[in-house]
Amino acid sequence: MTAPELLVESPQRNRGTYREVELDLQVRKRERVAEGVVVLTLADPAGADLPEWTPGAHIDLMMTPTLIRQYSLCGDTSNSAEWKVGVLLDPASRGGSQFVHDKLHEGATVRVRGPRNHFPMVQAARYKFIAGGIGITPIYTMIAAAAATNADWQLLYGGRTRSSMAFLDVLEDHGDRVSVCPQDETGMLDLAAELSAPDEDTVVYCCGPEGLLSAVEQACTSWPTGSLHIERFAAKAFEPSVGGDSAFEVECQRSGVSVTVPPDKTIYEAVEEAGVDVLGSCMEGVCGTCECDVIEGEPDPRDSVLSEAERESGATIMICVSRSRSERLVLDL
Numbered sequence: 453m454t455a456p457e458l459l460v461e462s463p464q465r466n467r468g469t470y471r472e473v474e475l476d477l478q479v480r481k482r483e484r485v486a487e488g489v490v491v492l493t494l495a496d497p498a499g500a501d502l503p504e505w506t507p508g509a510h511i512d513l514m515m516t517p518t519l520i521r522q523y524s525l526c527g528d529t530s531n532s533a534e535w536k537v538g539v540l541l542d543p544a545s546r547g548g549s550q551f552v553h554d555k556l557h558e559g560a561t562v563r564v565r566g567p568r569n570h571f572p573m574v575q576a577a578r579y580k581f582i583a584g585g586i587g588i589t590p591i592y593t594m595i596a597a598a599a600a601t602n603a604d605w606q607l608l609y610g611g612r613t614r615s616s617m618a619f620l621d622v623l624e625d626h627g628d629r630v631s632v633c634p635q636d637e638t639g640m641l642d643l644a645a646e647l648s649a650p651d652e653d654t655v656v657y658c659c660g661p662e663g664l665l666s667a668v669e670q671a672c673t674s675w676p677t678g679s680l681h682i683e684r685f686a687a688k689a690f691e692p693s694v695g696g697d698s699a700f701e702v703e704c705q706r707s708g709v710s711v712t713v714p715p716d717k718t719i720y721e722a723v724e725e726a727g728v729d730v731l732g733s734c735m736e737g738v739c740g741t742c743e744c745d746v747i748e749g750e751p752d753p754r755d756s757v758l759s760e761a762e763r764e765s766g767a768t769i770m771i772c773v774s775r776s777r778s779e780r781l782v783l784d785l
């Protein structure tokens with residue numbers, strides 16, 4: 453039996469305590485659920501239970517030591533025997549989705565790390581879900597959770613063509629709560645109409661390609677702070693800082709190590725070189741693996757994970773991309 457190696461057990465702000473493990477799982481089932489999209493069912497080879505997870509969580513598939521990609525879990529949260537991930541074969545794949553489609557057939561084994569949740573579902577009277585393409589995977593589980601609690605919800609789901617859109621058979625059972633909008637039939641999603649009336653009892657959850665996320669962010673500018681929850685699969689572009697980056701000091705309080713982070717290095721690189729144990733994965737500020745608590749100082753967040761409110765609080769930092777506005781940062785490392 454694979455013994456799950458506990459990597460993290462930590463209370464995270466707004467995210468409850470989560471338990472992250474690393475283990476080898478077997479592909480029990482592989483289903484083609486739409487054009488270019490497969491759903492893998494992963495289970496422990498010896499049948500051991502997998503850690504709990506909540507809607508919005510993702511796992512890392514560690515296909516090779518350097519090919520690590522994040523995929524949202526999209527199965528039943530109450531089924532501790534298996535995890536499911538949906539993977540779109542991206543024509544611009546940098547190797548991850550290609551590996552999944554070419555190599556992860558039924559019976560194959562893959563190293564998995566997680567689960568981790570940077571897109572948690574908050575309690576609300578009403579949910580407005582907006583999904584583009586494979587962005588349906590975290591939303592699909594959220595819909596099941598909303599439906600189970602009798603919450604009021606609506607889904608606006610866009611895709612290139614109907615045949616490229618996953619889970620339509622199940623989603624269309626929800627009747628007029630779901631608007632399916634294949635671009636070749638109905639054109640682009642009408643976000644202006646959908647988000648024209650800010651409502652303090654409604655939260656908006658959106659996942660999809662960058663163009664959709666930016667458009668939703670734009671359309672929600674008049675909504676109450678905290679209404680919009682977004683998950684990115686790719687790094688958001690940041691304006692380079694005026695005059696370039698400066699060096700700053702980082703004190704790793706738990707390790708008792710202090711380092712200077714020069715302009716051409718990340719905090720992650722500088723502390724790792726100094727011998728501090730750090731976890732990382734995407735190195736682009738997208739996956740949240742390297743998040744750590746800020747004890748003192750003012751971070752300069754450049755990640756695509758934290759919400760506006762979380763950025764302003766400065767309570768945590770993604771050390772693979774973010775820097776410091778103060779001359780010194782004290783981190784819980």
Ligand code: FES
Nearest residue numbers: 733735740742772
């Ligand atoms: S390693 Fe992914 S956010 Fe830092």
